[in-house]
Amino acid sequence: xNLTIMSLTARAMLGRKRVLMLLPMPIILIGLTLIGVTSGAxxxxxxxxVFSSLGISVILPLTALIIGSSALGLEIDDGTITHLLTKPxxxxxxxxxxxxxxxxxxxxxxxxxxxxAALIAGSGTLAVGLVIGAAIGGLAYSALFLALSVMTKRxxxxxLVYIVLWENILVSYVxxxxxxxxxxxxxxxxxxxxxxxxxxxxxxxxxxLVMAVIFIVVGTVGATQRLRSFALTGDAN
Amino acid sequence: MPDTGVIHDIGYQRYEGPRLGRGYAARSLYVHGIRSxxxxxxxxxxxxxxxxxxxxxxxxxxxLVVINTQLPTQVIDYVGxxxxxxxxxxxxxxxxxxxxxxxxxxxxxxxxYLSRPLRKSDYALxxxxxxxxxxxxxxxxxxxxxxxxxxxxxxxxxxGVLDEVGGFAQGLxxxxxxxxxxxALGLPLASLSxxxxxxxxxxxxxxxxxxxxxxxxQAFGNGALADLGGLMDPSSLLNGVDQWLxxxxxxxxxxxxxxxxxxxxxxxxxxxxxxxxxxxxxxVKS
Numbered sequence: 001x002n003l004t005i006m007s008l009t010a011r012a013m014l015g016r017k018r019v020l021m022l023l024p025m026p027i028i029l030i031g032l033t034l035i036g037v038t039s040g041a042x043x044x045x046x047x048x049x050v051f052s053s054l055g056i057s058v059i060l061p062l063t064a065l066i067i068g069s070s071a072l073g074l075e076i077d078d079g080t081i082t083h084l085l086t087k088p089x090x091x092x093x094x095x096x097x098x099x100x101x102x103x104x105x106x107x108x109x110x111x112x113x114x115x116x117a118a119l120i121a122g123s124g125t126l127a128v129g130l131v132i133g134a135a136i137g138g139l140a141y142s143a144l145f146l147a148l149s150v151m152t153k154r155x156x157x158x159x160l161v162y163i164v165l166w167e168n169i170l171v172s173y174v175x176x177x178x179x180x181x182x183x184x185x186x187x188x189x190x191x192x193x194x195x196x197x198x199x200x201x202x203x204x205x206x207x208x209l210v211m212a213v214i215f216i217v218v219g220t221v222g223a224t225q226r227l228r229s230f231a232l233t234g235d236a237n
Numbered sequence: 238m239p240d241t242g243v244i245h246d247i248g249y250q251r252y253e254g255p256r257l258g259r260g261y262a263a264r265s266l267y268v269h270g271i272r273s274x275x276x277x278x279x280x281x282x283x284x285x286x287x288x289x290x291x292x293x294x295x296x297x298x299x300x301l302v303v304i305n306t307q308l309p310t311q312v313i314d315y316v317g318x319x320x321x322x323x324x325x326x327x328x329x330x331x332x333x334x335x336x337x338x339x340x341x342x343x344x345x346x347x348x349x350y351l352s353r354p355l356r357k358s359d360y361a362l363x364x365x366x367x368x369x370x371x372x373x374x375x376x377x378x379x380x381x382x383x384x385x386x387x388x389x390x391x392x393x394x395x396x397g398v399l400d401e402v403g404g405f406a407q408g409l410x411x412x413x414x415x416x417x418x419x420x421a422l423g424l425p426l427a428s429l430s431x432x433x434x435x436x437x438x439x440x441x442x443x444x445x446x447x448x449x450x451x452x453x454x455q456a457f458g459n460g461a462l463a464d465l466g467g468l469m470d471p472s473s474l475l476n477g478v479d480q481w482l483x484x485x486x487x488x489x490x491x492x493x494x495x496x497x498x499x500x501x502x503x504x505x506x507x508x509x510x511x512x513x514x515x516x517x518x519x520x521v522k523s
Binding site for chain 1 (some may be wrong): 324327434438
């Protein structure tokens with residue numbers, strides 16, 4: 001880890017107006033939780049809609065996609081990555097620093113609103129579960145999208161295909177593919193700790209943990225390897 | 238020392254040939270927009286995603302033809318294709334819309350375009366038209382495949398083919414509505430950011446975040462609130478319009494008696510999106 005790289009990345013990510021893009025998501029989450037609590041519907045009826053379908057399935061991957069692919073992707077886009085690469089730093093240190101910042105921002109931006117929503121719903125254990133689920137899921141997503149941003153010129157396009165076509169559509173038709181779906185891992189972890197009607201998971205916790213670790217390791221190692229032989233080419237439109 | 242410099246007339250000539258004008262420039266930009274939406278004339282990587290989504294949709298439609306002809310009843314019709322593929326089309330718009338406008342913003346190409354006879358509103362409307370056409374093709378090509386498959390498989394001669402033509406025409410109308418709404422929502426958002434990352438993020442956030450809201454309203458709202466819940470997100474809205482216009486082929490959305498409201502909201506959103514896009518380009522310095 002390198003504190004200079006981390007602080008520069010954090011400033012590039014949070015110091016601009018575009019950080020406001022992250023604001024609508026928590027507002028919608030809390031708003032729907034309030035509607036759910038006051039609607040008088042049973043927990044099993046509204047909980048999964050808000051916590052799984054919205055919280056872990058949309059807000060977590062979307063935040064991670066934007067943050068994760070811009071942590072290193074913006075530098076590659078602008079060409080400032082050359083400054084980093086010419087410094088006498090191991091490539092793994094660059095990747096790990098970028099990943100750490102992306103993870104921290106994602107985990108805070110999703111974990112805090114999710115925990116707040118769970119507390120409004122009156123389940124303290126679910127709050128803990130969601131924070132841990134968002135942290136582990138956020139790390140897996142960040143590692144995946146960080147690796148994508150080094151490997152392709154269009155990390156967001158590939159990431160969107162993964163989030164929308166793979167995790168949303170394919171998983172609902174071909175159930176076996178769900179073990180490669182990070183959102184299912186995050187849901188399983190949150191469910192096993194939270195243990196309430198408000199959320200329900202479809203993969204086992206052990207599978208979830210093992211697969212999440214695989215995602216994290218493969219993403220980080222992949223990004224590092226790719227950055228070792230990185231060739232800066234022109235903007236291929 | 239000579240006091241001032243002189244420009245000698247060494248025979249500079251004015252251009253007196255034909256000038257192709259505003260319409261020609263807009264047409265060129267339109268064709269260029271459709272080509273770049275599918276990555277034609279660009280690197281192989283630029284083609285992968287749009288072409289991939291199109292190939293995926295075409296293959297799905299081919300499979301549907303086989304299922305339709307093997308089973309006694311038709312499982313899905315042309316309008317059904319428009320409703321089912323909306324989800325894939327949102328990804329397509331989120332990826333392609335930034336390609337059309339963000340790159341121009343980021344590399345300051347806009348000033349070059351505007352130094353031609355093209356006006357600011359022409360630029361905005363042309364880009365919108367190319368995105369809408371590209372999205373329309375994403376629906377229309379799978380429908381064409383289905384039409385060919387079904388028309389060749391018909392048992393009732395020319396009457397059967399004419400039935401298919403009618404269904405195909407309905408499908409194309411639905412495809413046009415879907416393409417118009419998705420582009421009118423996506424392009425104004427994309428034009429806010431010169432970075433593809435953030436432009437795509439904003440568009441997909443609009444499509445993905447609104448889905449659970451309408452899902453929630455339909456799940457635990459009651460009466461009129463549940464019937465109107467589908468208005469909250471673009472894909473339910475479009476499915477509601479399909480059901481209103483072409484009858485309940487596949488009842489995905491609860492619209493109740495509010496079908497006309499869905500139609501009105503769609504038209505209003507298309508107009509609003511177009512207006513905001515033109516307004517956004519009014520502010521550009523040229």
